[in-house]
């Protein structure tokens with residue numbers, strides 16, 4: 146491909162709205178352009194990278210026995226009503242009506258559509274297992290679209306779904322996909338970690354996420370210093386025995402203290418001259434109907450996903466001031482568990498505490514020397530906080546947890562019969578009995594994988610793309626393409642390498658050398674070959690490795706021999 150005939154609108158300046166490296170470089174390299182919040186054009190270079198990733202994904206999915214299909218992006222509400230998700234998916238689901246006033250949505254994921262297809266076409270265990278996948282544009286009306294295509298609203302996903310006749314077979318399908326994902330991300334040249342994850346809105350009972358380790362990752366992952374344990378912080382278990390027993394040998398009498406305007410743990414701890422781990426925070430949570438008060442040690446953070454799963458709620462949020470007032474009779478900042486009017490649950494972190502501080506349910510007052518005997522309500526204890534640096538590993542019990550940042554590029558789930566039961570998707574088993582399909586589902590964010598690869602591979606001048614997913618293998622930079630000799634050598638190398646299957650971008654533009662060198666670095670293909678008059682006098686051209694920066698002079702045959 147010749148640069149002059151292609152469409153690569155590079156930018157010299159950093160775009161002001163790009164917060165992360167990948168977003169910045171994808172815009173600067175002319176790979177993507179924003180159309181609306183979270184909605185992008187892919188320009189040729191971006192699309193070429195996307196296609197390379199898709200091809201690796203296809204190749205590994207096909208090798209693992211999955212079969213490609215293409216389902217519609219627009220999905221009728223009826224299917225979503227059958228699964229029950231129409232009512233619980235919330236605002237991320239983009240809903241629309243057709244001219245006959247029938248409800249539809251733009252698919253954010255396709256469990257319903259594929260389950261409907263399979264229940265109509267597959268009747269017997271003899272036709273199982275089957276694993277169907279597609280590469281398709283999804284839409285999720287994300288609350289905070291950001292970081293370019295990393296968290297878009299419209300984005301390309303590979304989604305696959307397996308259907309099995311037994312638990313054992315379903316386990317095997319899951320393992321095959323796990324391995325296929327390891328192969329895919331390895332082939333994409335990524336440094337990643339597989340972690341245990343929460344199943345989220347897709348549901349099911351077991352899942353793993355594939356995380357690309359990167360500083361700008363939106364996800365926090367917990368890893369053990371001594372065993373292989375890794376889990377999304379949303380999911381990572383904190384062992385119940387991680388806390389010291391009674392710090393004070395004696396229990397004191399509860400008393401009220403005047404704490405004017407002291408609403409935060411930090412303010413309270415410096416005012417009372419006690420450390421935050423002697424204070425119990427009371428947090429009021431709701432799903433829109435129910436309200437609970439959650440108790441947690443002052444220095445820890447609530448894990449909303451754990452709380453939601455523990456309570457079996459579909460939704461969860463911090464209660465607004467008015468809900469707090471109505472359900473507890475108290476004001477935010479001074480809420481406490483003593484004589485509170487709603488259900489109380491507590492994180493294990495408070496279980497062994499004595500003589501602690503809580504809100505007094507009275508403006509400007511707290512209670513100190515509180516003990517569980519002072520709290521009338523019945524309390525359910527559970528693991529409801531985020532794991533933190535230094536926590537004991539929940540798996541081996543020996544190692545120490547560290548928290549890393551990661552970008553979730555893939556997610557695999559064991560769904561079981563969650564969808565097949567609700568949607569009455571049945572097959573006849575060996576004994577002639579009707580059973581629901583046992584399902585698994587498997588997603589990869591194609592655009593996000595491209596962005597994640599850049600987050601992991603760049604320097605101040607631009608991207609340093611892994612070869613298997615780089616739009617081109619080689620940037621052939623002709624310093625003076627108008628010169629006959631330069632042009633002849635350039636064309637020779639270009640034609641020869643293309644015939645060898647090398648993906649070459651020939652920079653034939655009539656631009657200053659500096660502009661071309663800058664663009665070459667920015668686009669970050671693995672190699673650059675520079676052809677200039679001066680070196681040609683000795684029959685040499687320059688061969689540069691973008692990754693290690695080495696730059697050597699080679700003869701034309703030697704350069705061709707490199708590929």
Ligand code: ATP
Pocket residue numbers: 254285287294295296297298300302345347553554555556588589590591592593594
């Ligand atoms: P997240 O937690 O990041 O919102 P998710 O868990 O909701 O993602 P899944 O439903 O597991 O996502 O979707 C499968 C894959 O699709 C994800 O692993 C991710 O790579 C990709 N993906 C999900 N949401 C987006 C998005 N808004 N933009 C780009 N890719 C996305």
Ligand code: MG
Pocket residue numbers: 345354553556
């Ligand atoms: Mg996920």
